[in-house]
Amino acid sequence: MSHAAAPKREMPESLAARMGAIRLLAHVLRDGRMLGDGASGLTGPAAARALRLAGLVLRHMGQADEMMRAHMDRQPAAKVRDILRLALVEVFVDGAAQHGVVNDAVAMARMSPRTVKQSGLVNAVLRKMVDDRSAWDALPAPAMPGWLRKPVAKMWGQDRLAAIEAAHLAGAPLDLTPQRPVEIEGAVVLPTGSLRLAGGQVSLLPGFETGDWWVQDAAAAMPARLLGDVTGMRVLDLCAAPGGKTMQLAAAGAQVTALDVSPKRMRRVFQNLERTGLQADVLEADALKWSPEEPFDAVLLDAPCTATGTIRRHPDLPHLRESRDVEALTKLQYQLLDRALGFVKPGGRVVYCTCSLLPVEGENQIDAALKRHPGLTLEPADPVTLGLPAEAAVAQGLRLLPDLWPERGGMDGFFMSVLKRPETSA
Known part of the structure; x- marks a missing residue:
């Protein structure tokens, strides 16, 4: 049977x-x-x-x-x-x-x-x-890796270090950058203009299909705003993927060229531009080898970095990065910054930014660039006019840390600065 x-x-x-x-x-x-x-x-x-x-x-x-x-x-x-x-x-x-x-x-x-x-x-x-x-x-917030913890504590002190680690443990809300007015239940408007929600499935939120907004942390939305009114300006977004800053600049009226070396990441830029209905020239190229046919009015360089400012939304990062990553990245950053300065016309501006907590990827890079390039100047960046806390101001630009706005849910760690080329060549 x-x-x-x-x-x-x-x-x-x-x-x-x-x-x-x-x-x-x-x-x-x-x-x-x-x-x-x-x-x-x-x-x-x-x-x-x-x-x-x-x-x-x-x-x-x-x-x-x-x-x-x-x-x-x-x-x-x-x-x-x-x-x-x-x-x-x-x-x-x-x-x-x-x-x-x-x-x-x-x-x-x-x-x-x-x-x-x-x-x-x-x-x-x-x-x-x-x-x-x-x-x-009774357990304390998990500590960052020693190679990151030590320079953060040295720069901002033990109390600030503890606050940053607590912010990492708290996680991150969902921030949106709107290109037109949109109403989303539960969303609040931050002083910087970003919309903030506790969370939710992005593709189901009102305005997703019609491209009324895109996902972008409130801190990441700041560098493009440092350029002020960009209407009609030719702006290069260097290391552009996934395209948040490209869309910001395009929505503000700039003629944007978005350049990135990664074909896979550039597909995200194409998809985001298509969804939002915004226009930009999109190029896949290595910025260390590529040169424009004519100089730009401005360049925005969101340089490759350790991304340690995004740990609150990417908890895998502390387990993937190592101290040895820093040296190679800082070398690439100053190479890209020098290239960016060569891409703008005399009197043109370069916004340099990184989503890193490390001064060596932010403040130190600007100090070194000013020494390398006689005549290069820093443009002032007023955090208050941008809707940010006054404490975000540093000598080299703006320094945002995850423990800023704890009552609002914090923000990613970011450094940003505006450099201006001399009006005439030396």
Whole structure:
């Protein structure tokens, strides 16, 4: 007598999402890849949840590891460690039910021959830890890596360092730059003109299909505004992708040329321009080799950098960047800045900016450029007229840090400066 095979049981969505989050954590922590790059292999309704959970774990990983150290004599295997991290963050940060979290954590440990022997450990230690809410609440905000923490503390002091790390832990709201008036429920207008929401699925928000706005952190929207009235001006947006500043300049009436070396990233620029109905000349080229047919009135250079100013929205960054990255990036920055200065006509302006917390990628670059180029001058940048706190002003331009506007949800770390070429060549 033949027997029909039993139907394959479909995995519960909660378990599928948690398994996806564990794979994403390995993608970042062991493979050294960005969190978003690993999401391409996820499908179905559990995919978005897996990505969100992995991001939460990376943001709160320092707290989870500290909690585990207090309850365990030895560090478990890497995958088991990730399972425990996920469970702790789900219970203490995401508010998930303890019973379901612990059960799924044990189930995930049992699925692999490498971790099945530690499933009992997962069960026992988790049941102790998830009942210790007061211990979790007493944990400090996770510290930035030492190579980043040290120069930040040296520049702004220990109290400011602690405030920045707290801002990283708090995460980031969703900021939009409008090109025309739009009403979105729950959105507030910031003093700088950006719209801010607690969150939401971007493609479902009013005005997305009609291109009324684009996603852009309030800090990232500032460099283009430093040029003032750009109506009719020929402006080069250097290192332009994904195109937020290109769209700002085009919406303000500039004749924009957007240049970037990455074809993949430039596709985003094309898509954003198409959605918003804005016009720009888009070029794929290496700025270190390319030259314009005629000089521009202004250049906006958002230089490649460590992106350490965006940790509050990209919690994978501290696990991917290393101190050795800084030297190569700072060399590229001054090369690009010199090229940008050569792309503007006499009397033309260059806005230099980086989304970095490191002075070596911001203030120091401007000091060095002024020494290299006799006659080059700094244009004043008044934060108050831009809707920013007065404390954002520094000698070289504007310095925005994640702990600015804590009552409004903070902003990305950004440095920006306006340099003006002499009216005549020496």
